[in-house]
Amino acid sequence: MTAIAIVAIGYLGLVFLLVKAFEGPNMFSNGCDPQTPQSFASMARVTLPDEFSDFDSYCWGMHGWSAEARFEIDPDDLEPFVASTSIDFTQLSAELPQRVNASYFHQSKGMMKSFLYGFAESSMDWYEEIVVDTSRPDRWVVYFVVLAG
Structure with a gap:
């Protein structure tokens, strides 16, 4: 016994x-709480615009990790945001590759009339991707993801 x-x-x-x-x-849970956008910014190593809305984020990891967000911005804030990433603003294109890693994007891609896409891979351990829904002239929706490790 x-x-x-x-x-x-x-x-x-x-x-x-x-x-x-x-x-x-x-x-396995959300390591960057959507209620505190700075936790996402810190993890993704980006600077969020001073004004943004409808922010949602999700981070996870084990051997590698991912930080992903969706938020709306004024179109004038896109270039400064992209400048805080590894993505070259001048290389943004209106063509999507076959595979897009940003999962928030997949939830609404059918509703987009126009968009911008870009990515940067600074090493085998760091990949950034952005999709920007430019359908509305006054407010753009940013889908940004970092894959690391």
């Missing part, structure tokens, strides 16, 4: 440690 109790306590302890290990670094 004592051996069963020891095994049960050991098993429960192991489960507790595994749960705490996954809770701590937010390995």
